[in-house]
Amino acid sequence: MNWQNIKEQLITFLQDELQKTGLKRVTVGLSGGLDSAVVAVLCKEAFGENMKCALLPSQYSSDSSIADAKELCAKFDIDYEVIEIAPMVNAYLPNMEHNKLRIGNFSARMRMSVLYDISARDNSIVVGTSNKSELLLGYGTIFGDIACAINPIGEIYKSDEYDFAKFLGVPASILQKKPSADLWTGQSDEEELGYTYKQLDDALKLLVDEKKSKEELVKLGFDDEMVNTIEYRIKANAFKGKPPVIAQINWS
Numbered sequence: 001m002n003w004q005n006i007k008e009q010l011i012t013f014l015q016d017e018l019q020k021t022g023l024k025r026v027t028v029g030l031s032g033g034l035d036s037a038v039v040a041v042l043c044k045e046a047f048g049e050n051m052k053c054a055l056l057p058s059q060y061s062s063d064s065s066i067a068d069a070k071e072l073c074a075k076f077d078i079d080y081e082v083i084e085i086a087p088m089v090n091a092y093l094p095n096m097e098h099n100k101l102r103i104g105n106f107s108a109r110m111r112m113s114v115l116y117d118i119s120a121r122d123n124s125i126v127v128g129t130s131n132k133s134e135l136l137l138g139y140g141t142i143f144g145d146i147a148c149a150i151n152p153i154g155e156i157y158k159s160d161e162y163d164f165a166k167f168l169g170v171p172a173s174i175l176q177k178k179p180s181a182d183l184w185t186g187q188s189d190e191e192e193l194g195y196t197y198k199q200l201d202d203a204l205k206l207l208v209d210e211k212k213s214k215e216e217l218v219k220l221g222f223d224d225e226m227v228n229t230i231e232y233r234i235k236a237n238a239f240k241g242k243p244p245v246i247a248q249i250n251w252s
Contacts, residue, residue: 001160003167007042010152014046017150018125025050025124029115029145030072030080031182032065034165034174035153036129037072041168042152043127044076053080054118056111058089060103060184068173075171081118085110104183108144116147125149133158133201136208137230138237139193145181146240157204158197195226203230 018026026043030036030053043051055069066082073080088110089103096102115126128148130140132155140146156164158179165175179189179197190196203222206212207230214227 001163003164006156006164007045007168010042011046014043014127014150014152018047021125021149023123023125025052025122026127027051027115027119027122027124028053028127029111029129030055030069030078031129032062032068032072032174033177033180033182034158034161034170035131035134036069037170037174038153038161038165038168039127039129040072040078041076041170044078049079051078052118052122052124053078054115055080055082056085056114057082058084058107058110059086060107060187061182062180062185064173064177065182068171068177071171071173075169083114085114088113100184100187104181104187105141105144107183108141108181112144112147127152128154130154131156131158131161133197133204135241136204137193137200137233138240139189139233140240142240157201159201194229199226200230203227207231208234 014026018024026047028036028040028043028051030040032055040053053069053073055066057066069080072078085107089107092106093103096106112126118124119126126148128146128151130146130148130151131153134140135146135154153161162175180187181189193200203217203226206217206220207214207227214231217227218224
């Protein structure tokens with residue numbers, strides 16, 4: 001993989017798309033995870049001082065999330081601010097009946113609300129941090145972490161992103177941690193999905209990029225249940241990647 005070429009393409013994409021808006025700055029939500037680290041480094045190279053990261057911990061965030069995010073900012077000289085979303089989550093917490101999924105989705109939407117407020121304050125746009133694996137599987141919160149103005153990594157599979165992150169110089173503390181949206185204590189992406197990103201991506205590349213059928217994948221040795229799960233998730237969550245459907249009216 002020619003990561004230098006891909007980096008140059010993505011930097012050009014970021015610069016071109018920002019220019020179209022007439023604005024000069026971008027805002028990135030930095031979680032201490034791989035995806036937002038990659039996006040932050042790309043934005044730093046693309047925009048220099050005209051970018052800022054927001055670290056938005058809740059009461060469920062691990063200590064390492066903030067520490068790793070700060071380490072990345074120190075290494076790449078990235079400006080950042082820390083805003084606790086715990087008070088916002090706590091204010092609505094009694095209504096969520098201790099349901100982890102609802103709390104996680106609400107937390108993701110609170111973070112995005114803050115990011116868009118920062119973007120209004122700074123006259124910037126919000127840059128997205130969802131990778132291709134997450135977008136295809138619908139593994140994200142609509143109007144939460146999926147929301148953004150532009151997304152530079154939406155065509156990169158999660159399992160490939162590790163090599164890209166190494167190329168960019170992302171610290172080992174981020175590269176070596178288990179993938180987690182950090183939405184509740186001990187939350188693990190791969191445990192929730194039921195498979196590793198490598199397993200899922202190997203199948204996704206054949207199903208989506210090469211247009212192979214489920215039957216062809218099973219013949220190649222892929223687990224039947226996993227392929228069924230992938231196909232279901234792609235269909236069931238396709239709405240997350242589309243704008244709201246507006247009713248078409250015949251006025252005659």
